[in-house]
Amino acid sequence: MLRPRPAAARPAGARPAGARPVGVVLAGAVLAGITAVVGCRVVGSDAVTPVPQLLSFLPWLAVPTAVCLLVALAARCRVLAGWAAVLLAVTAWYSRPHGPESTPADGRPVAAPLRVLAANVEFGGATRELLRVIRRERPDLVFVTECDPACVRTLGTAYPHRAQVAGEGSTGSVILSVHPLTPGPALPSLMGMPGATARIAGREVRLRLAHPMPPLPGQVAVWKRELGLLRDDAARHARGGPLLVAGDFNATQDHAAFRAVLDAGALHDAARLAGAFRTPSWPQGAGLLPPYAQIDHVLVGGDDLSVRGARFLDVPGTDHRALLADLDLHARR
Structure with a gap:
């Protein structure tokens, strides 16, 4: 009678199949929050508290986004890395100056500055x-x-x-x-x-x-x-x-x-x-x-x-x- 082969012992400290490193889970949570704030910037909404406060940090949100990208790359998590890369690019895009580079004024000044x-x-x-x-x-x-x-x-x-x-x-x-x-x-x-x-x-x-x-x-x-x-x-x-x-x-x-x-x-x-x-x-x-x-x-x-x-x-x-x-x-x- 055939007996089932016993499962190979898992090396000590190895993660169960399908498990994610804690760093990847945390990076995903951080990216979710940043995505919500940047999304409000994309659609032109100030929403409700705490979104207006967090929008004040918009250029600085590139820093935790870049950290999440490094975590994803280290963990070889392509989905998370792609998400972080796209979010980083969008944040950089919306950090540009708003409006024209000059006023339409010309001609001679009428007084001292x-x-x-x-x-x-x-x-x-x-x-x-x-x-x-x-x-x-x-x-x-x-x-x-x-x-x-x-x-x-x-x-x-x-x-x-x-x-x-x-x-x-x-x-x-x-x-x-x-x-x-x-x-x-x-x-x-x-x-x-x-x-x-x-x-x-x-x-x-x-x-x-x-x-x-x-x-x-x-x-x-x-x-x-x-x-x-x-x-x-x-x-x-x-x-x-x-x-x-x-x-x-x-x-x-x-x-x-x-x-x-x-x-x-x-x-x-x-x-x-x-x-x-x-x-x-x-x-x-x-x-x-x-x-x-x-x-x-x-x-x-x-x-x-x-x-x-x-x-x-x-x-x-x-x-x-x-x-x-x-x-x-x-x-x-």
Whole structure:
């Protein structure tokens, strides 16, 4: 009678047939999460918490994706390696600058270069340090968010003209100018977003300070609505002459709601045009976590503004870096 052959003994430490290394399983889980975030970027959706927060990390997601690719290659897992390679390529594609490489402005500049500074002083805590920056850099226009009444009084000593929304903590904001200002209506937002018109070299330049709510849990709808207010405001005014929209947008180019602001009003990001694209501005001085997201912007609109340069400045006492942009205002064509 034939007896069944006994199964060969499995070497000690060998995996059961069909088993996967723990590293491959973990890499698959990481890739699944990254795929969900990148997928939202591909379809142009900010979705819900925590997607807006994770979209702020989009360029940095290439790092764990590359690690997963190396794990897959080491494990000779072709499906996982292909998945990681495709995801890495898509992430790199969407990390490119958004929008044109220049503004349509041409012709002779009508005045000296226009210097613009956008800064968040974090509940007024960095007011004195910002005043030192202002005295050193001498900007013509300053857009200050989270500027309480004491902050406005201090910074106002350096400028003859202002337009503000008075408020404590994060709700106060002010536009300061060496040029005459005509204050305009503020947008109906939870934090101050004042508007004004500046008279510069005989030209009217419309100004809007941006400070929508951040996409905190339970506040994503408010964040989208307030970025929508900025989008609609820019669309109304961008065809009427030069337009500047500057401040803390609490959004990067990887957020659909911010790209809509750029696209609807023919606005251009000064940092992108000046070669400072993807320079992180937040969170500054946050312990071991370095700045990773550019959420502070100076946007230029109309056909009469061009960008000479832009640089980010460290301001002690706040979790934001300030953005200094040098612009040219051109003669009307």
